[in-house]
Amino acid sequence: MRATRFFISTLKEAPADAEVVSHKLMMRAGMIKRLGSGIYNYMPMGLRVIRKVENIIREEMNRAGAIEMLMPVVQPAELWQETGRWDKMGPELMRVKDRHGRDFIIQPTSEEAITDVVRSDIRSYRQLPVNFYHIQTKFRDERRPRFGLMRGREFTMKDAYSFDRNVEGLKQSYQIMFDAYTRIFQRFGLQFRAVAADNGAIGGSGSHEFHVIAETGEDALVYCPTSDYAANMEAAEALALSTERPAASAALTKTATPGKAKCEDVAELLSIPLQNTVKSIVLTVEDEEKGEAGKQVWLLLLRGDHELNEVKTAKVPGLANHRMATEAEIVEWFGTKPGYLGPINTKKAVHIVADRTVANMADFVVGANEADFHFTGANWGRDIPEGLVADLRNVVDGDPSPDGKGVLAIQRGIEVGHVFQLGTRYSQDMKATFLDENGKPQLLQMGCYGIGVTRILGAAIEQNFDDKGIIWPTSIAPFEVVICPMGMDRSDAVKTETEKLYQALLAAGVDVILDDRGERPGAMFADWELIGVPHRIVIGDRGLKDGKLEYVGRRDAEATIVPVEEMLAFVKAKLAT
Amino acid sequence: MRATRFFISTLKEAPADAEVVSHKLMMRAGMIKRLGSGIYNYMPMGLRVIRKVENIIREEMNRAGAIEMLMPVVQPAELWQETGRWDKMGPELMRVKDRHGRDFIIQPTSEEAITDVVRSDIRSYRQLPVNFYHIQTKFRDERRPRFGLMRGREFTMKDAYSFDRNVEGLKQSYQIMFDAYTRIFQRFGLQFRAVAADNGAIGGSGSHEFHVIAETGEDALVYCPTSDYAANMEAAEALALSTERPAASAALTKTATPGKAKCEDVAELLSIPLQNTVKSIVLTVEDEEKGEAGKQVWLLLLRGDHELNEVKTAKVPGLANHRMATEAEIVEWFGTKPGYLGPINTKKAVHIVADRTVANMADFVVGANEADFHFTGANWGRDIPEGLVADLRNVVDGDPSPDGKGVLAIQRGIEVGHVFQLGTRYSQDMKATFLDENGKPQLLQMGCYGIGVTRILGAAIEQNFDDKGIIWPTSIAPFEVVICPMGMDRSDAVKTETEKLYQALLAAGVDVILDDRGERPGAMFADWELIGVPHRIVIGDRGLKDGKLEYVGRRDAEATIVPVEEMLAFVKAKLAT
Numbered sequence A, B: 001m002r003a004t005r006f007f008i009s010t011l012k013e014a015p016a017d018a019e020v021v022s023h024k025l026m027m028r029a030g031m032i033k034r035l036g037s038g039i040y041n042y043m044p045m046g047l048r049v050i051r052k053v054e055n056i057i058r059e060e061m062n063r064a065g066a067i068e069m070l071m072p073v074v075q076p077a078e079l080w081q082e083t084g085r086w087d088k089m090g091p092e093l094m095r096v097k098d099r100h101g102r103d104f105i106i107q108p109t110s111e112e113a114i115t116d117v118v119r120s121d122i123r124s125y126r127q128l129p130v131n132f133y134h135i136q137t138k139f140r141d142e143r144r145p146r147f148g149l150m151r152g153r154e155f156t157m158k159d160a161y162s163f164d165r166n167v168e169g170l171k172q173s174y175q176i177m178f179d180a181y182t183r184i185f186q187r188f189g190l191q192f193r194a195v196a197a198d199n200g201a202i203g204g205s206g207s208h209e210f211h212v213i214a215e216t217g218e219d220a221l222v223y224c225p226t227s228d229y230a231a232n233m234e235a236a237e238a239l240a241l242s243t244e245r246p247a248a249s250a251a252l253t254k255t256a257t258p259g260k261a262k263c264e265d266v267a268e269l270l271s272i273p274l275q276n277t278v279k280s281i282v283l284t285v286e287d288e289e290k291g292e293a294g295k296q297v298w299l300l301l302l303r304g305d306h307e308l309n310e311v312k313t314a315k316v317p318g319l320a321n322h323r324m325a326t327e328a329e330i331v332e333w334f335g336t337k338p339g340y341l342g343p344i345n346t347k348k349a350v351h352i353v354a355d356r357t358v359a360n361m362a363d364f365v366v367g368a369n370e371a372d373f374h375f376t377g378a379n380w381g382r383d384i385p386e387g388l389v390a391d392l393r394n395v396v397d398g399d400p401s402p403d404g405k406g407v408l409a410i411q412r413g414i415e416v417g418h419v420f421q422l423g424t425r426y427s428q429d430m431k432a433t434f435l436d437e438n439g440k441p442q443l444l445q446m447g448c449y450g451i452g453v454t455r456i457l458g459a460a461i462e463q464n465f466d467d468k469g470i471i472w473p474t475s476i477a478p479f480e481v482v483i484c485p486m487g488m489d490r491s492d493a494v495k496t497e498t499e500k501l502y503q504a505l506l507a508a509g510v511d512v513i514l515d516d517r518g519e520r521p522g523a524m525f526a527d528w529e530l531i532g533v534p535h536r537i538v539i540g541d542r543g544l545k546d547g548k549l550e551y552v553g554r555r556d557a558e559a560t561i562v563p564v565e566e567m568l569a570f571v572k573a574k575l576a577t
Helices: A021-028 A044-063 A077-082 A111-121 A167-188 A263-270 A310-315 A327-334 A425-429 A453-463 A492-507 A521-531 A541-545 A564-576 B021-028 B044-063 B077-082 B111-121 B167-188 B263-270 B310-315 B327-334 B425-429 B453-463 B492-507 B521-531 B541-545 B564-576
Strands: A032-036 A039-042 A074-076 A094-097 A103-106 A130-139 A154-164 A192-196 A207-213 A219-223 A230-232 A253-256 A278-287 A291-303 A322-324 A351-355 A364-370 A373-378 A388-390 A409-423 A433-435 A441-443 A445-452 A481-485 A512-514 A535-539 A548-553 A560-563 B032-036 B039-042 B074-076 B094-097 B103-106 B130-139 B154-164 B192-196 B207-213 B219-223 B230-232 B253-256 B278-287 B291-303 B322-324 B351-355 B364-370 B373-378 B388-390 B409-423 B433-435 B441-443 B445-452 B481-485 B512-514 B535-539 B548-553 B560-563
Touching (some): A032 B111, A044 A130, A074 B032, A074 B039, A094 B094, A111 A130, A111 A154, A111 A445, A130 A167, A167 A192, A192 A409, A207 A219, A445 A453, A492 A564, A521 A535, A535 A541, A535 A564, A548 A564, B021 B032, B039 B044, B044 B453, B074 B077, B077 B103, B077 B111, B111 B425, B154 B167, B167 B192, B167 B207, B167 B445, B192 B230, B207 B219, B207 B453, B291 B327, B481 B521, B492 B564, B535 B564
Parallel strands (some): A351 A388, B481 B535
Antiparallel strands (some): A032 A039, A278 A322, A535 A548, B154 B445, B253 B373, B364 B373, B409 B445, B433 B441
């Protein structure tokens, strides 16, 4: 490609609404252009990256036996009503009426559409397994779109859907997709991590997220550097921090802690480690049929330095539909306002759940259910009845790995892929069955597998940038190599050598752009550093006199001088690594 | 591709709602699957054709210097309000509100979006000309979607937009696109015709439609077999059928024609050629400000065998906003009901426009403005004042070509492409300017160029099918070649030869599918004839004994016997032609 036949439009400054580095750099590099809130034009430079991402995904999906098709952007509401998602999904589901007043949605995913296809086209077990995917425009009406392509409203997603005869088949299809995703992210040239994720309401253990590692990532990824264990924060299991509970050694003592409503302040006041304190979290569960009489109040106990994990909380039997208690409820059940709550001397009976670590603590500090007072020396059995124990908290760095093979570390990631064993969640509602070997109808076992195509661009940049701009991995760079001739209009030697090298690179199948715009070297280099092309060749009269060209890798501090006749092989070697 | 790794789902019968052959065959061949009214899933077999169509378009657009980008499906209403299309477009423009109640549209085309891009990114004449295109999902909320992909609601379109400094530049950009379109349709392997089209409200002569020739086509294409002249019916100029008006020879005679309200019936009653009769068409033009006093009634005169052309009518000065007159208006102005109207003895003064052919007629028959009576022997000047003459009618087969180089013929076509000189239609409303050589802002001159990607599939089939199914041109066939082994599971020889040939074809870059499903030969052949793969190779034990294979072209009545060792070269030769 010659730059004069392409469209390059870089900006010195990012627009004010660009908050994160990837958004700023994509805007400055002219890769995207805002059309509306959370809605972007993919400019020629950005589209090249998207196409490379799509092609890698397509190749690996095909290799894994998935079959490409294309489902519509606008889909009839009837299908979404069949599965209940029409009602369950909130305003992020974009709804639209046609000229006849019929309801449609702009698809955020295509579970319903594909299940509609297979329930009529898949008749026999002989047609299974099958895995369909498409790469299609999606829409999610985010309340607050931001971060450019990281949380836009219109985006491109690859979503695949597998259908199997039984759970074993589903697990195999799932593993095939897991492996394909691993290859895809490896080919992107990005540091990534697959982590076990929570399956939510669907249950089962078959769900993993693929994250691009980036310090700016929104998600905390938990992993064990000395084993295979990896999970997202919602799913990472927190073990008890001591395996046995020490014997009680202190007496239960009501202690004045005036104005010290937080564990940190209590610990400081009493000069004890924060790890000796226990905090109280009060939840309410309502029973719609029984009204006020059916209301339950639960007290969750966490060590003072730990944080509640909402997903784990919802898994405690009885807490699937909890909410935070109101202050009025707290006063009614505990006799005091939040800040001094605890399991001892509650006004009305509450359900108590101790986090695993709290269950093994002794002589701890806990609220006294009286303003400005805590109990010190609290102990299980003696002061508080032994009760329900559960994993309630987020793990922290240094926690023991659940597989017993080391300690956990935490890093930040950006979720760009998700694989999910759906089971019969959709096939049941939509009556998607096949005839088994005995001619009996059976529900299809379904899996779904998504990659946020356009989000990959944002994530790749969040991982790979410097103060000059983007640093694309070669496999998804808009161009692999840029040739920057200096003074091509003045020097025949530069012009001849430039054209020769350009043609040689093209002939070698290299995705090269020749910057023939006639810009000054400074502006030209700044553009390509901003755009992030990984390999740059500079051709100038001074070097040519000695038969030399310059090569600069995007991460290189200095140029490498390469003889003219060796440059092609040099670049090919760079691209091969 | 191995058929067992692909998804093939053919039907014996087309669904009842499929009206046209392309719709029926695409449904039966498993290329598309209905998700909703006018909304289709593109199944794997259909998507392969779409991708081939897209790739040919992409290659030729790139070769012509157009630059690919991607604009969003969902676009803010504000832009459409700037150009007035938000109000002007009817319910075919799909409108949608987001969660905040803001208006959006689902794009039918992207003039506004691209003009929004260039008005900020194109600053100088140095950046011109530029031509952006995208291949993107479109939506048009048709009142009555039908004919499968021929008139769907959601469809894929390639739309390109050129921007130039001046009209000369626009004309060049337009010609480049016209030439690119010619190459694209040639590469599709379809019989097509580019015809001049009417520019509608925008004016100018720069608009052509590209039609795929098909007897089932909705549009009439006018062309001169002995010259380059070609236009669609709206735009094809009708010359007067005689260059001079004969002298009057008959007296004006009021003649009883009881119950003969149509020219055909009058001609039969009077035993004269239909070509001697003149029919009257009455139009009304209202002036909103002046009300009833401003109402004008126009009488258009056409030869009895000719048809009114609405587009030409609207171009007659004063008739831009006409409508058909009501019966009440006709009675008020002519003193009689329709059927016996004419230019002589009208009750009130009407504006008379004669079609060019009528203006050169003499001694003709025309309504007498009295029920059951016509005048015979009517003549211009003597009986009817000489008045306005215009081209009002559709041309018919055998008319003289407007370029004087022969006579016109008419064939049917399906519109699949349109190129259009927009001029400043959008740049004016949206204030899209650039700075010229003198630093003065000038409006951008714009052209737009569309190809209905998914419609191509329907049109190609309407042109190429037989009673067995689709006959794809090789360049857009889902597969170029299918290998049909007979009894692969029983015969090692068949299996070995099949695998060998399959690998040889793959290695030669041939897009081949191996039907390894184990179907019976009859079912297998029927499937591939229905799907329309252009080249079939049959491998069986009987032929292999003599070292022979069978080749059957999709249009061939009989198989060709080819020695095993020559088949690869034979197929490559077929593909090369």
